[in-house]
Amino acid sequence: QVQLVQSGAEVKKPGASVKVSCKTSGYTFTKYHMHWVRQAPGQGLEWMGWINPASGGTYYARRFQGRVTMTRDTSVSTVYMEVSRLESDDAAVYFCARESLPAARPYDYWGQGTLVTVSS
Amino acid sequence: DIQMTQSPSSLSASVGDRVTITCRASQSIDSDLSWYQQTPGKAPKLLIYAAYVLQTGVPSRFSGSGSGTDFTLTITSLQPEDFATYYCQQSYNTPRAFGPGTRVDIK
Numbered sequence: 393q394v395q396l397v398q399s400g401a402e403v404k405k406p407g408a409s410v411k412v413s414c415k416t417s418g419y420t421f422t423k424y425h426m427h428w429v430r431q432a433p434g435q436g437l438e439w440m441g442w443i444n445p446a447s448g449g450t451y452y453a454r455r456f457q458g459r460v461t462m463t464r465d466t467s468v469s470t471v472y473m474e475v476s477r478l479e480s481d482d483a484a485v486y487f488c489a490r491e492s493l494p495a496a497r498p499y500d501y502w503g504q505g506t507l508v509t510v511s512s
Numbered sequence: 513d514i515q516m517t518q519s520p521s522s523l524s525a526s527v528g529d530r531v532t533i534t535c536r537a538s539q540s541i542d543s544d545l546s547w548y549q550q551t552p553g554k555a556p557k558l559l560i561y562a563a564y565v566l567q568t569g570v571p572s573r574f575s576g577s578g579s580g581t582d583f584t585l586t587i588t589s590l591q592p593e594d595f596a597t598y599y600c601q602q603s604y605n606t607p608r609a610f611g612p613g614t615r616v617d618i619k
Contacts, residue, residue: 438610494561496545496562498546498561498601500558502555502556
């Protein structure tokens with residue numbers, strides 16, 4: 393069965409970086425784009441960008457360009473999302489979500505979420 | 513960028529009620545719209561995609577309609593497990609914006 397398992401919670405200081413992993417199993421890793429979505433405490437869902445695991449190509453939301461990097465390691469079927477120069481507003485739960493293939497390309501599988509706390 | 517809005521932002525309903533949530537896009541997105549349900553502490557769950565297609569395993573009391581800019585999620589006969597927050601999302605282009613969410617709680 394399809395599984396997306398994310399790395400554990402992180403506590404970081406302002407200005408530091410954090411790298412979250414999303415290990416996949418149960419499907420062909422290179423066949424589906426992976427997106428990242430975050431959710432600040434008590435807030436809605438914010439789309440961050442996507443990575444094409446086959447090519448490594450990426451697309452980032454404008455507000456994250458220059459500060460977010462998405463990568464992948466095909467040997468372990470894992471995608472990574474790194475946020476640099478953390479600010480207090482980056483405190484959130486970060487989700488990876490697989491983009492499905494049917495019409496409208498929805499997210500059919502999600503990781504469990506990774507809580508990132510930013511505190512001095 | 514396409515902006516997504518939802519109404520209402522929250523509603524109170526009773527078990528057995530019919531609930532309707534509206535989602536509007538700032539420009540036409542054809543039928544490239546999905547609906548997700550999220551309960552506290554959990555990842556969102558896909559309910560409907562392509563505006564009206566029910567995801568496998570989702571109960572038939574959920575339905576979606578609309579195209580272009582205006583969309584609706586309907587829950588007939590609300591069940592206790594349906595009390596959650598619902599989000600729409602467009603996949604017409606990037607950035608893949610979500611609506612702000614509609615919280616459905618118990619009256």
